[in-house]
Amino acid sequence: MNRHQRSDYYLSDEGTIYQPDAGASRRQPSTWEELRHFRFSRLVPQEGPDPAGGPVDTSLAERLAAAMVPHSQDEQDEQPDSAIPAGYTYLGQFVDHDLTKDVTDRTLGERVTVEQLMQGRSPALDLDSLYGFGPGHPDSAACYEPDGVRLRTGRTAGVGDLSEFDGFDLARVRGSGEPLIPDPRNDENLAVAQIHLAFVRFHNRIVDDLVSQGTPSALLFDKARERVVLHYQWVLRHDYLPRIVDPAILDEVFTHGRQLFEVPIDPYGNGSRYATAVPGRLPTMPIEFSIAAFRIGHSMVRDGYEWNSVFNQDGTPATLDRLFTFSGTGGELNGDNRLPSNWIPDWRRLFDLAGDGEAGPAFAPPAGGLNRAKRIDTLLGRFLGQLPPGTFGGGLADGIPARIQRNLAFRNLVRADMVRLATGQQAARFMQQYTKLSPLSARDILDGERGADLSGLSGDDRSRIADHTPLWFYVLREAEINGGVLTGVGGRIVAEVMHRAMEGSRHSIVRRPGWRPDLLSPGGRFTMAHLLLHAFDHDPVLLNRVQ
Incomplete structure (x- = not known):
């Protein structure tokens, strides 16, 4: 016994x-x-049993992925820009890393069930990718200053006439350059690394604010984390999400509640579809979100950026491969494994500090210097068709050409097949039971609106894609036809999962609907631009360090 x-x-x-x-x-x-208590889940019920095993057929994924990457620079230049400042592309990547991390030990193309997937992140918007398990846990203690309250920052490496600057790089292990952050994926490229650094600085600034208000030292960390998480969620709900999701869907979900994902218990017992979701409990992470609907940021990536006064279109371009090079995970840093000072970003070029942040002329970018994200659609930048091996662990699967394995679209499509992810049509049929939704027609899927050109595929391939559209491609095509904004299936998945992720966080603006940011501007707003302004002391020199 x-x-x-x-x-x-x-x-x-x-x-x-x-x-x-x-x-x-x-x-x-x-x-x-x-x-152990973080779990993936399936939002759309599976149709039919799992296959007995064995690798997936990747041939159609290879051909579709090739069509999603421009073949020439001219084709690349024809992809429309959006109105969204480019920094939101990497804020989205930061959010994705806060919500989900598949640490399942599987080779690309190998079948895996949802139950076998291992989730390495808390599927709540609680910034565990920033805080780890807290200053008292051995796996994240190195991320903190000796006071156990502030997060560590690093010093850049001087180059040319530029000296070293303290607080403008991630803290790193001396010699190796390994970032001292809970999630090394946030050092995959320089843009997301600097977003992470901005949140480190924001946390430390909030700590300083609390100290000046007389907060007892024993309460400092918990109070600071609560305040940072709530401001972060506010930025996502009122600034980030309205830029990428149909506002009508957002308003419906955040006003009237979820209809599909972990629907709260119905106190009156009406309807068997109501789940046992309890608002304060940790949510699961649906694979329809992590593998498809929230991979929209891949189409927003530019191949080059107006980065600062040194790296721009008038001088040396800040190409995407350079942003990967000057990071610890996706490439290699300079000789002493620190960020060179001339690669500190000009934040005025990544976010609209003067407009969205309601700041003065000193915070405006030079003429033509504000980068715009590419439109959300079915095209990826050419660089993402040949990713550096370090960005996906460097391992290559047997039996699949190495060249196509470096294509991010291919990796996304194959991962969906590995878990038998619902098709776009299956997701639309499921959602039509509970929401008003107009599914895409075969013509919408095959023709789109200035996105991936599928005319070069065979008739059989086109027929298969039209009838059984990979969910990720379906979501991107929806957005493409809707002017670059998620709607229908994709909009509903993202809105509901983000709502649940906020609700399931220990600190939650969903469960505290009366909460308002302490840092609201005179105009009554708090955006990512306002967060950056506060993190960098409202100092135009700190926000544009490379003069």
């Missing part, structure tokens, strides 16, 4: 409790135990 008794068990937020012969005690949970 003893073999069926548990000697220890996990309690969320409390760690692992084990019971020796005398009494019970608590010990610090291991990383594995912390992750």
